[in-house]
Amino acid sequence: MDSWDSRHLPISLHQEKLVHAIKANAFLVVTGETGSGKTTQLPQYLYQAGLGKNGKIGVTQPRRVAAITVAQRVSHEVGCSLGKEVGYQVRFDDCSSENTVIKYMTDGCLLREILADPSLRQYSVVILDEVHERSLNTDILLGLLKRKVFHPQGSSPGRSTSLKVVVMSATLETAKLSEFLGHCPVFTIPGRTFPVAETFCSLIGPKDTDSSVYVKEVVKVALDLHTGEMTGDILVFLTGQSEIEKACDMLYEKAEAIDYRYDVHDHSVEGLLILPLYGSMPTDQQRQIFQPPPKGVRKCVVATNIAATSLTINGIRYIVDSGFVKQLNHNSRVGLDILEVVPISKSEAQQRAGRAGRTTAGKCFRIYSKEFWEKCMPEYTVPEIQRTSLTSVILTLKCLGVHDVIRFPYLDCPEERFILAALKQLYQCDAIDRRGHVTRLGKLMVEFPLPPGLTRALLKGASLGCEDLLLPVAAMLSVENIFIRPGQQDKQQDAEREHRKLITKSGSCNDFTVLLSVFEKCRASDSPSTWCRDHWIHWRAMKSAFNVETQLREILLRLKKQNDFPMETFDGSRSELFRRCLCSGYFANVARRAVGRTFCTMDGHGSVVHIHPSSALFDQEAELDWIIFHDVLVTSRVYVRTVCPIRYDWVKDLLPKLHEVDAYELSSVAREEVTDEEVTRWEAKEAAKRQADESAEEALKKMEKRNDDTSVSEARARYLQRKKERRQGKVP
DNA sequence: GAGCACTGC
Numbered sequence: 061m062d063s064w065d066s067r068h069l070p071i072s073l074h075q076e077k078l079v080h081a082i083k084a085n086a087f088l089v090v091t092g093e094t095g096s097g098k099t100t101q102l103p104q105y106l107y108q109a110g111l112g113k114n115g116k117i118g119v120t121q122p123r124r125v126a127a128i129t130v131a132q133r134v135s136h137e138v139g140c141s142l143g144k145e146v147g148y149q150v151r152f153d154d155c156s157s158e159n160t161v162i163k164y165m166t167d168g169c170l171l172r173e174i175l176a177d178p179s180l181r182q183y184s185v186v187i188l189d190e191v192h193e194r195s196l197n198t199d200i201l202l203g204l205l206k207r208k209v210f211h212p213q214g215s216s217p218g219r220s221t222s223l224k225v226v227v228m229s230a231t232l233e234t235a236k237l238s239e240f241l242g243h244c245p246v247f248t249i250p251g252r253t254f255p256v257a258e259t260f261c262s263l264i265g266p267k268d269t270d271s272s273v274y275v276k277e278v279v280k281v282a283l284d285l286h287t288g289e290m291t292g293d294i295l296v297f298l299t300g301q302s303e304i305e306k307a308c309d310m311l312y313e314k315a316e317a318i319d320y321r322y323d324v325h326d327h328s329v330e331g332l333l334i335l336p337l338y339g340s341m342p343t344d345q346q347r348q349i350f351q352p353p354p355k356g357v358r359k360c361v362v363a364t365n366i367a368a369t370s371l372t373i374n375g376i377r378y379i380v381d382s383g384f385v386k387q388l389n390h391n392s393r394v395g396l397d398i399l400e401v402v403p404i405s406k407s408e409a410q411q412r413a414g415r416a417g418r419t420t421a422g423k424c425f426r427i428y429s430k431e432f433w434e435k436c437m438p439e440y441t442v443p444e445i446q447r448t449s450l451t452s453v454i455l456t457l458k459c460l461g462v463h464d465v466i467r468f469p470y471l472d473c474p475e476e477r478f479i480l481a482a483l484k485q486l487y488q489c490d491a492i493d494r495r496g497h498v499t500r501l502g503k504l505m506v507e508f509p510l511p512p513g514l515t516r517a518l519l520k521g522a523s524l525g526c527e528d529l530l531l532p533v534a535a536m537l538s539v540e541n542i543f544i545r546p547g548q549q550d551k552q553q554d555a556e557r558e559h560r561k562l563i564t565k566s567g568s569c570n571d572f573t574v575l576l577s578v579f580e581k582c583r584a585s586d587s588p589s590t591w592c593r594d595h596w597i598h599w600r601a602m603k604s605a606f607n608v609e610t611q612l613r614e615i616l617l618r619l620k621k622q623n624d625f626p627m628e629t630f631d632g633s634r635s636e637l638f639r640r641c642l643c644s645g646y647f648a649n650v651a652r653r654a655v656g657r658t659f660c661t662m663d664g665h666g667s668v669v670h671i672h673p674s675s676a677l678f679d680q681e682a683e684l685d686w687i688i689f690h691d692v693l694v695t696s697r698v699y700v701r702t703v704c705p706i707r708y709d710w711v712k713d714l715l716p717k718l719h720e721v722d723a724y725e726l727s728s729v730a731r732e733e734v735t736d737e738e739v740t741r742w743e744a745k746e747a748a749k750r751q752a753d754e755s756a757e758e759a760l761k762k763m764e765k766r767n768d769d770t771s772v773s774e775a776r777a778r779y780l781q782r783k784k785e786r787r788q789g790k791v792p
Numbered sequence: 793g794a795g796c797a798c799t800g801c
Contacts, residue, residue, distance in 0.1 A: 123799065151801055168801040197800065300797060339798065364797060386797035399796060444799090452801090509801035538801095545795070552795095611801090673794045693796065701796090 069097030070250045078102065078247060079109040082185070082224055086209050087244035089237050090228045093251025094414065098228055099189055100134050103162045106185055107138075107145075111224070112161035115184030120167040122195040123370060124150040131155070131164040138162075151509070152607055167197035171456065174204060175506065178460055180223060191229040191237065192407075193369070194443035194471075200453055202227070203469045204460065206241060232407055232440070240471050254417040256379070256424050264383065264428040271303045271401070274382045277427040279310045282380050285425060286315065286332055286358060292377025292422070293359040295367060297412050299386045299401055304336045304362045305547040311360065331356075337363035337371075340540055343600060349373060368411055372418070379416045379424040381409060383432065390449050395481065395665050397449070398694045405441040406433065446474050450482040451512050455491055458498045459506045488648050488717050489516040500624060507615050510534055514690075517645030521638075522616055523626045529638045531616070532579035533572050535609035537690060537702070542578065542605070543674070544596040555596035562595060563676045568635070571676050571702040572642055572690075579605060640710050646688040647714040651700065657681035659700070663718055672699035686711070 071078075071092070081088050092098050103117050111117065121127040131148035138146050147156030148164040156163050167188070174180060186205065188198055205225045227237055231248070238246050261281055264274055275298070282296055298304050315332040333353045337346065352375060353359040361373060365385055385404045390397050404412070409426070416422025426433070445453075457465050466479055486492045489512050491502035498506075505515045514534050521530035536542065543559055546552050566577035578595075582602050585591040592599040619625055630637055651659035651669055659681075661667045671678050672693060688711075690702035 166800065168799095172801060193799095195799070302795065340796095366798065368798090370798075388797070401797095541796070674796095678793075693794090695794070695796080697794090699794075 069101060070095075070252055071097040071101045074247070074249060075101075075105050079105050079111075081245055081247055082106065082111070082226060083109075085224075085244055086222060087206075087225050087227065087241040089234055089241065089244060089246045090226055090249065091231050091234045091246060092228075092249030093230060093253055094418075095252040096249040098249055099130055100137065102226070102228075103187065104134065104138065107161055111185055113184075116160060116182050117162050117185045117187065118170060118180075118183045119162065119164045119187040119189055120170050120198065120201065121164060122167055122190050122193050122198060124153075124166055125370065126190075127164045127166050128153070128155075131162075134162060134164070152611065167195060167201055170201060171197050174201075175456065175459060180208075183223060185224040185226065187226040187228060189228045191227050192232050194441070194445070196444040196448060196453065199443060199445045199471055200456070202240075202471055206469050207462075210242065236471070240469075253414065254419070254421045256413045256417040256422045258413055258424045258426065260426050260428065260430045260433065262427050262429065264432060271299065271306070274298075274384060274427060275303050275307050275310070278380055278382050279307055279314065281425050281427055282311065282360060283314055285378055285380065286360070289378060289423070291358065292420075293353065293373070293375045294361070294378045294380060295373065295376045295415055296360065296362040296380040296382070297367070298362055298364065298382050299384050300364060301338050301340065301545075301547070304338055304364065307362050308334050308336050311362070331358070333357050333359045335359065335361050337361050337367060339364065339366050340598065340601075367415065368408070372415075374419065376416055376418070377420060377422045379413055379422065381412050381424060381426045383409070383426060383428040383437070387447070389447050390478070394667055395663060396667070396692050396694060396698070403432070403436045403438075405438045407440050409433070409437065443472050445470065446472055446478075449511075450474060450478055451485045454479065454482040455486055455498070455502060455506050455512060458486075458492060458496070459503065463496065484721060485648060486512060487721055489513055489645060491516075494721060501626070504619050504625070507619060508612065510538060510612070513645040513648065515645070517641050517643075518612070518616070519626075520644040521641040522620065523628045524630050524637060524641065525627075526634075526637055526641065527613075527616060529576060529634075530641055531609050531612050532576050532605070534612055535605045536575040536579055538608050539601045539604045540598070542575075542598050542601045544598055546596070558594070558596045559674075566676075569676050569680065570635075570639070570704045572704050573635075573638070574676050575702070579609070639704055639706055642704055643688060643706055643710045643714065646690065646704075647711045648718060649689050649691075649700075650706075650711055650715070651687050651689065653681065653685050659687060662715065667698060669698045669700045671703055672701045675701060675703050677703050677705065 078090070090098055090102065099119070103119050106112065106117050119130075121130065127148045127150050131146055132142060135142040135144070135146035140146055142148075143155040143157055144159055146162045147160040149156050149169050150166050151169070170186070173182075180186065188201060188205075191198055191202065205223075209223070209225065225241075227241065229237060234246050238244050262277055264277055278296055278298060282294055285294060296307065298307060311332065311334045315334065335349050337349055349361055350373060359375070361367065361376075367373065383403055384401050385408070386399055387402050388397055388399050413424035416424055454465050457468060462468050465483070466476060483492065483496065486502070487494060489505075490499055491505050491512055493499055501516075501519065504519060505512055508515045508518065510518070514537060518527065518530045518534050521527050544555055546555055562578055563574050565581075566574045568574070568577075578597065579602075582588050582591050582597065583606065588602065589599045591597075592602055630640070632640075648663050649661075650663070651661045654660040654668065657670060659669050659671070661669060669692065671681060671687075677684065677687070684705055686706050686708050687700070687703050688706055689700035689704070691700070693699045693701055
């Protein structure tokens, strides 16, 4: 790899023209397939041409690994040590210095830098890479940079030269990008990849989202391929951990039989090495995936979308594409995030196929028909900005002085109701006032890499001097699920037993407390990694939580030094203090016991929800009244996870805030300055509503008294006793 | 009595 000669890259023929085009234009779109060398070479050309003399050349990537590995390669090519002239910056790892001219970074890092310095004084050129992936942060950067160049009013004091912006994208949608950026020129660089032959194999339809159907098809196609095709490794794209494990089991079973039945020696392949690959897999198990298989053995990696962009496996010659992906979509109608299996887009399918053509010509087998391709698969994936909760992004924009967040230049506009929902949530957690201006608290909140509700709870804790309870919880909720769910049945029961023990040991019926307890116990143990193994906890995720906690603590310390940091006092138990802090952030996620074991959300949607079976409160619904929760999972039912029992008293003063602002008001808040007259009118309306709320409150008061600390632990004891009796009764 | 794709600050 290192010996490859950058002078022979397709881009090298265009060096002069590229530099000229960038000097002559404020914006330039550069397009080219993988292998054109644009990511590594273009910044060097600009450096050589002296564009780095008056400022840094910043290059953004959507992923950390990409930023780091590209920086490593370029520093090697330039002949400097990493962190000098060429460096990188990602979260938790800043490898750049005063002298750094070419700086690779994640898009999120550049967004943070803009918050600290809106005019980007340090930079002479900003290059946005992989723009076609449409990551949320890259989309926001694109809008901010457009706005800055086209409407620079008052935003750039101290800038001597104008900023150059280069937008790099795969050959898709370049006309749209150019038009968005004022019809700027598009520069095309030929790529250097190998052809991939594409085959449509079967009749999987759009309704076959039941995993048993597509898993079976994928296995069948992979085995046919194994017995019928020449040497070369296979990469199978599936939807998630359980589907991958199922497919691997089936492959093991059948491949063994096949290897005896067929003579596959013609193809120099004797066996099949089957390897699962998904995000939450332990790192030590992943190592084998990147190593070449033993001689005469064909490697078959069964992976999630993680293998589409994040990880590159060498030697892949065949792709088996299930045509589906698990995607988290925000449904603003019910106010819920839903993780669902959906058909991938055509561009995503091409991306998957392309993984077979990196080093030699390849083949892609699609388990769906041409008809499915034409009728069911959209051209492009809906960009993240149109699928996700916008709360953090809107707060960031507001802090950057973008008051009119509806008419912000989005490459693709999110639906207005998504924006309104975000504004409402920000208003509810005191980040903006009802004129849509960022509050003092909002300015503190934007500093934290956390969702606003959680930040609100953390800041409440900090102002009450109990941040040591909230910081670990915030960190644990920021990392992937720490509870290991093994594939095999017997191990699963082991894990379940250990997790239940951890819940009992936390001494509380509150999932947030369980997280806090796990964090503290793990950190205090002599060997945290052994502790994790014994309790079926993800060690990698825990390490990450420790890192996040440290970062959050540093941010908080910095903010607490400011003299306007709010301080309060509270008189009550530690448990109540903790839960009251959570209430201040999560009161929009409040639900009340309804019939049977169900709860009804009080956010205005009135959705019926169940407590997830992994919760410490599962099976004790009868003893509960009011709860708050961290998130919702929609599967066979609507489940709430990470649940905390509360008293109505603690949220009753906050609840009117859920209803006092309606979409119409926020819409005008979003668009323009609000008049005093309008505010007066709203306040009158609000007072009327509050009166109505107060009469309803009387009726509710009767129900609140059971739900305090002692009654919950008593309830738990009663439950355990009943369970014990049941078990004894069953054993003869 | 369920079963959670992937990123990022």
